[in-house]
Amino acid sequence: MERLRALAEKVTNWGRWGADDERGTINFITPDVVRRAAACVRRGEVFSLGLTFGAEGPQIGQGGRVNPLHIMTATEARLGADPDAPRYSDDVVVMPLQCATQWDSLAHVFYGGQLYNGFPASTLTAAGASRNGIDKQGAGIVSRGVLLDVARVRGVARLAPGTAITPDDLEAAERAQGIRAERGDVLLVRTGHITVFTKDGNREGYMRQAPGLGVACAEWLHRREVAAVACDNNAVEVLPFEDPTLPLPLHQLCLRDMGLTLGEMFDLEALAADCAADGTWECLFTAPPLKVTGAVGSPLNPLAVK
Amino acid sequence: MERLRALAEKVTNWGRWGADDERGTINFITPDVVRRAAACVRRGEVFSLGLTFGAEGPQIGQGGRVNPLHIMTATEARLGADPDAPRYSDDVVVMPLQCATQWDSLAHVFYGGQLYNGFPASTLTAAGASRNGIDKQGAGIVSRGVLLDVARVRGVARLAPGTAITPDDLEAAERAQGIRAERGDVLLVRTGHITVFTKDGNREGYMRQAPGLGVACAEWLHRREVAAVACDNNAVEVLPFEDPTLPLPLHQLCLRDMGLTLGEMFDLEALAADCAADGTWECLFTAPPLKVTGAVGSPLNPLAVK
Amino acid sequence: MERLRALAEKVTNWGRWGADDERGTINFITPDVVRRAAACVRRGEVFSLGLTFGAEGPQIGQGGRVNPLHIMTATEARLGADPDAPRYSDDVVVMPLQCATQWDSLAHVFYGGQLYNGFPASTLTAAGASRNGIDKQGAGIVSRGVLLDVARVRGVARLAPGTAITPDDLEAAERAQGIRAERGDVLLVRTGHITVFTKDGNREGYMRQAPGLGVACAEWLHRREVAAVACDNNAVEVLPFEDPTLPLPLHQLCLRDMGLTLGEMFDLEALAADCAADGTWECLFTAPPLKVTGAVGSPLNPLAVK
């Protein structure tokens, strides 16, 4: 915790956008940034970066997280008494808000009794997060997406579980790809690890260990002033943790100290293949969270438009 | 039903995109259309057109639809055994997929034992929609949004419940606003009715009756080849139905015969005010459905970027 | 359906307890019967006949039925601000009402547009069963339980899937065991089939096929005027159906025509072993349904007291 607090001092954004701010680094997405993002649309092609939400999802029950339960409540319900009447179907979903592709809200992790921007942990109750809930990011998240394909740059199909990505890795990818993450961009980091689930069908292998960002990336992310970072693993950061006594350090530094939201389980395979083919590693990235009131995360279908 | 079948013959798109098509008029959104949409971003301003998802939602229990139940499953759970350990929160949602702002899937209504493009109704089971599910629209829906503010053009704050909007109304709005809905656009129709709920807090008034598109609009929508149509009421079409013996006729013609998806409970108030102020009634419209496998609708947070 | 209607005429109880009756054969449990049941308590031993409700349950997804989802909503929530404050835990369950040991309500199946006692099928809506719901059996079900161990009488550990139990089987068991099912009794029929799930862990084998009562038992059950019948398989009746064109015939005759409720997935193993040991095949049977308003079934923990 000592080390975490020391790092936190270096990267904190508390107060940067006012004492009432609940959006954090999404504030970097100014109208200028949005215009720059729209200008990335050149071919008019759309990529869905989201997993499907259903029984086929990646969850293995960790921390009570299960795959979505989709319940049909009507399949051939009649609209009227006539046996030939038109019909309708309807349905309900039961799901952990972070069961597949998702944004963390800034209320998802904390320490020292305080959430991002100093809001007390007591704002988190059975009624939800009255501060820093995902609903506070409703008008986002639209920006330029910059894909750094660390696996490809390292020349592997996918990084090995436990591989900690460093700032050097990110900068090597920038150089190799000829792009640079700027203020307000959404950083998309590809490790290839998602194929453990999507291609190999190995849920355990996907969820229990993963390559991902090392804690050293926190300062780099802070310096670059990116608006958000998303990855194809299940926690953005590397699993197991670099320091076994310090769980989820990047979560704490990003969400709680920087106010920088994390996107998890993004499927970057098709986008990365396309970027490799055309040599363009930027896109219009649009990923509006579902505005579930007081929620600490949101399921998602992020889109990249090139 | 006779009249419905006669109209259906005029507007059907079955087979237009092949015997296996499950996307319908979303196929009108070609790369050209996407590029034109991106070009609508001039100021870089983002508008969320979605209601929040929570106990405060609009549902009154009709057809078993309730407002979302948001369940916190952790509020101060410890990451490790140390009493000072970092914490996390987590949550679950239970919700009808069409409980607030949403897309209908092309499997949501049908008649004559067939869904859009002729798929048999037997493809709808307790396991979900194996055909025409909302997951089939995963790579969408990104296009140009064209807002027709029928209420404003008629000079009222909101149209009266039961008012059937006609093709003449839509064209009058086009003329007054200096814009025209083209192939591949997403048409956004404002009635102002959503303020019955959002301003007056009158759920019953919002849900039980509404102004909306009359059945005569079906042919107009077909002719214009729009990709989708969304409205600020709860069913796109007018309530009560023009012909009391024919429930949800526009749903049937749009979803089942044309393969044209409907967006419901879109909050167009802020966007419309902005458009009236700057005289620009088009936007980049991005509204990716949540890819719930086999679902017949999807909750949504649609964004308009100007 | 012809044959079903012919049988239905022979066993119908419609009107027997008045035009408003929603309890059916539970009406056979008069105070006399309850007193006789209490007199069965000789040793004071209690047997739970219920499966547990959890992820380990028997469901395999048929008809959308899944095993219960148990969600912890608090595990160490503090009662007050003091770090040493007392704590509490809390939880939520999501479950199909017929996912494990359960009663069917008299609204669970029907044909010809009418439920038990002639109530129209339109009383079944998205809001639940306004007639014949399981909540109407709230003051029950307490009676004498009579266990007929058909497997044991036939000298097998369990009957083979597809074996149709006949009235002769039931009477042979009565004779062998020295007991007779009387008016108002709850009949417990053991096939041993539940061990396919509980001992072998074979969900598919338990759910897809089963020994069970043949349709010929309907008249016998009617003649004996039992209050309810429960079995250790998942549908009381034999699977596959004796006549493949007539699904769930015993359900229809019992629930819809006789108003005789069915108990499914009762674990009779320990009780049967005890009865075989002491030669006493009757018990005080107490199995109150959960009074879920308008529900068409109820999860259950039935008890037998000897």
Added chain:
Amino acid sequence: MERLRALAEKVTNWGRWGADDERGTINFITPDVVRRAAACVRRGEVFSLGLTFGAEGPQIGQGGRVNPLHIMTATEARLGADPDAPRYSDDVVVMPLQCATQWDSLAHVFYGGQLYNGFPASTLTAAGASRNGIDKQGAGIVSRGVLLDVARVRGVARLAPGTAITPDDLEAAERAQGIRAERGDVLLVRTGHITVFTKDGNREGYMRQAPGLGVACAEWLHRREVAAVACDNNAVEVLPFEDPTLPLPLHQLCLRDMGLTLGEMFDLEALAADCAADGTWECLFTAPPLKVTGAVGSPLNPLAVK
């Protein structure tokens, strides 16, 4: 907490039934006690002591507890392809396990990091209670029920909210009614408070304040060796708490220290009226919990048979 710990020392049953015991005072229900209970059945009349489970329930959202959500998943589903085919209905429930009439499990509250019988709090995880879960009480709870009608003995329709019932009150009721709570009995205490909800329809009035057992009753309950205690209020104990700094003291002493389970929101009105009429204040009490694996409470339909 000091005072709580001092009281705890006096009433603790840890180790009394062995180091592995998870049933607590239910162990007092020996076969003798069950036989005595069965002997209470004289007239053969059955009373349901449970509230219904549905949207009409008592919950007001405290601590995230809501009323059950009952979802119909089929209302007229066909069994086969024939339009005249038999039909079935089916349903799902979503509910807090303690949303209406219910048993607390011995894992529901704790302090000092230990549950009943010394099991560590770490046995409570997102996966449920691996120790002291309600499923451990599966073979119960059947015993003699002894109703003490404190309201009636005090000559009021219902006790005022905030009234702390004392051991003297309980003994006065025993004397007035001519009955005595013995080892193994289930004590039913009537305050009349449930009518605030059931008759007046005042959920807030029912849930926020209540008459109930004062903390002084802990030693009395311990001395009498009752198996369980149930009440018609929502927490058994008095609300607000006698000492505002010590929340739910009786919960802690009963559940955590004595291993004595609590029954809440029991509707004792009809039973009490009957007992007053015939002068008999005992019954066969049968209230099997639903065996939800690892659950910390169970919804219930308790029955009293006289």
